[in-house]
Amino acid sequence: LDLATIVQDETVSDAFRRSLALAREAETCGYTRYWFAEHHNMESVASAATAVLIGYVAGGTKSIRVGSGGIMLPNHAPLMVAEQFGTLAALYPERIDLGLGRAPGTDPVTSYALRRSLKGDVDSFPNDVVELINYLGPRDPEAKVRAIPGEGSDVPVWLLGSSTYSAQLAAMLGLPFAFASHFAPTHLYDALQLYTSNF
Numbered sequence: 001l002d003l004a005t006i007v008q009d010e011t012v013s014d015a016f017r018r019s020l021a022l023a024r025e026a027e028t029c030g031y032t033r034y035w036f037a038e039h040h041n042m043e044s045v046a047s048a049a050t051a052v053l054i055g056y057v058a059g060g061t062k063s064i065r066v067g068s069g070g071i072m073l074p075n076h077a078p079l080m081v082a083e084q085f086g087t088l089a090a091l092y093p094e095r096i097d098l099g100l101g102r103a104p105g106t107d108p109v110t111s112y113a114l115r116r117s118l119k120g121d122v123d124s125f126p127n128d129v130v131e132l133i134n135y136l137g138p139r140d141p142e143a144k145v146r147a148i149p150g151e152g153s154d155v156p157v158w159l160l161g162s163s164t165y166s167a168q169l170a171a172m173l174g175l176p177f178a179f180a181s182h183f184a185p186t187h188l189y190d191a192l193q194l195y196t197s198n199f
Contacts, residue, residue, distance in 0.1 A: 001035050001036075001069045001182075002019050002022065002023075002034065002036050002037070003037050003039060003046075004018075004019045004036065004045065004046035004047040005045060006043070006045070012046045016046065016053065016056060019053070019057060020057050020060045023057045023060070023061050023066065024061055027061050027063060031064060032064065032065055033066075033097060034067075035067045035068060035069030036053050036057075036068060036069065037070065037105070038068065038101075038105045039106060040110050040114065041106050041107060041109075041113075042106075050068050051084040054066050054067060054068065054088055054096065055087075055088055055091065055092075058088065058092040058095055058096065063095070064095070065095050066092070066095060066096060066097070067096055067158075068097070068099045068100075069099045069178065070098075070099030070101040070160040071098065071101070072101050072103055072104055073100045073128050073132070074104055074111075074124070074128075075104060075105065075111075078129075078132035079131075079135060079145060079147055081132055082132055082136050082147035082150035082151075083148070085136070085150065085153070085155045086149035086150025087149045087150075088155075089149075089150075089153040090153065096155055096156075097155070097156050097158060098136075098156065098157050099157075099159075099160045099178060100129060100132070100158065100159055100160060101159075101160040101161070101166070102125040102166065126169055126173075129157070129159070129169070130173070133157055135147035135150050135151065136150055136153050136154060136157070137154065139151050139152055157175055157176075158175060158176040158177065158178050159175050159176070159177050159178075160177075160180060162179070162180040162184035162187065163184065163191065164187065164191050166191075167191035167192070167195040168194055168195075170195060170199075171196075171197075171198035171199040174199065179191050179192065
């Protein structure tokens with residue numbers, strides 16, 4: 001998991017070049033996945049335009065899967081995410097992963113600037129996940145809105161979480177699940193137990 005960290009006395013471009021070099025090294029060492037996290041308004045984090053950065057790193061590597069850990073779905077319309085990741089999957093077949101989170105990845109003021117509703121209800125995330133998966137699935141001749149590119153790409157969708165909420169949703173939907181144990185270690189075993197017992 002990479003944040004494309006901007007270190008002291010370096011530029012954003014330096015951070016991107018360092019991420020590409022690290023992804024190449026990970027590929028050489030036999031790693032199978034290299035993911036970027038979406039965060040906004042953080043002076044030392046350059047991974048805000050996550051899909052763009054994924055394309056840059058996928059284009060500079062040969063076989064490693066590149067993806068998001070994750071795209072913070074409350075910040076985006078599901079159709080837009082489907083089109084972005086459908087484009088990436090067309091450019092780099094069998095190499096793109098789409099991890100989704102339900103947190104905004106930022107502070108409330110920046111969330112507002114991202115055009116998020118600060119009054120979202122608890123049902124929005126599950127519905128948005130299902131909508132996104134449908135856009136990436138097989139062509140639906142009855143659909144009034146289609147993701148082109150995206151339709152038929154079947155980009156693997158993962159749910160991410162730091163609590164039991166996404167673990168339960170991933171199990172219910174039969175999706176892969178990744179837990180943020182690097183900042184929520186005390187909830188790891190509860191989340192995994194819920195996921196494996198309800199999958």
